Amino acid sequence: MRAFEATQHYFHQAADQLQMPDWMRKLLITPKREVSVQVAFERDNGSIDTLVGYRVQHDNSRGPMKGGLRYHPGVDLDEVRALASLMTWKTAVVDLPYGGAKGGIGVDPKAYSRKEVERMTRSFVDQTPDIVGPDTDIPAPDMGTKCEVMSWSDSTQPLLPENLSRNTELVGVRKRPVEALERWR
Secondary structure (H helix, E strand, O other), X not given: OOHHHHHHHHHHHHHHHOOOOHHHHHHHHOOOEEEXXXXXXXXXXXXXXXXXXXXXXXXXOOOOEEEEEEEEOOOOHHHHHHHHHHHHHHHHHOOOOOEEEEEEEEOOHHHOOHHHHHHHHHHXXXXXXXXXXXXXXXXXXXXXXXXXXXXXXXXHOOOOHHHOOOOEEEEOOEEEEHHHHHHHO
């Protein structure tokens, strides 16, 4: 069973318990947006490598979407779709004001130099400027990525003051809704 098929299976088991109508099931299981992008970057030896990157935005009804950016050889659209959907359910269960998203590239980052991973990251982020940002979709580290990758991501799409909405503030390097912060102060 593939990842998204398994996610749907368990979702439908829970929906059966809630006697959820079919129209609502379809609405809740269908991702808002799925994007596949070309990630072309220069290797240290001067050659060009081209990979495919994915970002799935599952749901934003509770707030901006959030989810990890994963670099792993097993990453494909099916896995990213399943993990984005699971992030939606996780944030809802603990009542966080976020929706679910996930992204990644099917790659072994250990097979690349630090500079190559940086160029790969910047190329991926360059392909998603209209869908990723502090008010829409907030990437986070995941398997095969770490703070360094998030730093390259942020510096490729800087948080400019004119892009900040009135109901948000900067917290560390990530922007979060003020309402969410109030609960934890």
